Amino acid sequence: MSAIGGLRRLLTGDGEPPRAAAEPAASSAAVRQLTPTFPLSETELIDGCLAGSRAMQKQLYERFAGRMMAVCLRYAQTTFEAEDVLQEGFVTVFSKLGSFRRECPLEFWIRRIMVNAALRQHRRNTTLVAMSEGEYPVDLQDEEFTLSNYAFEELLTMVQDLAPRYRMVFNLFAIEGYGHKEIGELLGISEGTSKSQYARARAILKTKLERLDAHRTNGTFR
Numbered sequence: 001m002s003a004i005g006g007l008r009r010l011l012t013g014d015g016e017p018p019r020a021a022a023e024p025a026a027s028s029a030a031v032r033q034l035t036p037t038f039p040l041s042e043t044e045l046i047d048g049c050l051a052g053s054r055a056m057q058k059q060l061y062e063r064f065a066g067r068m069m070a071v072c073l074r075y076a077q078t079t080f081e082a083e084d085v086l087q088e089g090f091v092t093v094f095s096k097l098g099s100f101r102r103e104c105p106l107e108f109w110i111r112r113i114m115v116n117a118a119l120r121q122h123r124r125n126t127t128l129v130a131m132s133e134g135e136y137p138v139d140l141q142d143e144e145f146t147l148s149n150y151a152f153e154e155l156l157t158m159v160q161d162l163a164p165r166y167r168m169v170f171n172l173f174a175i176e177g178y179g180h181k182e183i184g185e186l187l188g189i190s191e192g193t194s195k196s197q198y199a200r201a202r203a204i205l206k207t208k209l210e211r212l213d214a215h216r217t218n219g220t221f222r
Helices: 003-012 025-034 042-050 054-075 079-099 106-125 152-161 164-175 180-187 191-218
Strands: none
Touching: 042 054, 042 079, 042 106, 054 079, 054 106, 054 152, 054 164, 079 106, 106 164, 152 164, 152 191, 164 180, 164 191, 180 191
8 A cells, every 4th residue: 555545544634543442442541641631742753643543633734734735725726626636645744754843833734735736736727828017907906806705616616716816826915925926936927917917906806895795785686
């Protein structure tokens, strides 16, 4: 059985380890020691994973999988694609955990890995189509663009409906906090093109939000 195959079964819940009641007493005692009832600190969790504990690996996955899936969904066009990104990301997490220098929160480090996995998936699936740098005006910076009044599912659908090049730039700039120069380097486009695509993504989302507000007010949405 390959390491990745075993990890996939562990992380997706396929082929779960036997329940304690079905294990020998000595094994059950060991499992209880590795799965305490109180929350583990990040240090304990990391050290347990590095020691090869499947129970600790499972706890790390369960602690962060929900939040990381939300990240993956914003970059992916479908839930299936997001699940692939999540799987690839956690394979990287466990294979690179020994190199984590613990200079930042573990969640921040894992999130960056997920974003990089999403970028790799995007490169495999599509080719970014560069637009001329002046095609769309970058004039939305000072406009109010509040998202707090909308449900996560509503916003997710709108972001997923964006063309891939707009979706990637919007997420990297508006959510992850990358600068346009960094985004250009990540995506192989110019800084000006990143700004232009972000402006276009915001314009599209702004229009969709206005239509959603009209639907809420008038009961119509097209």
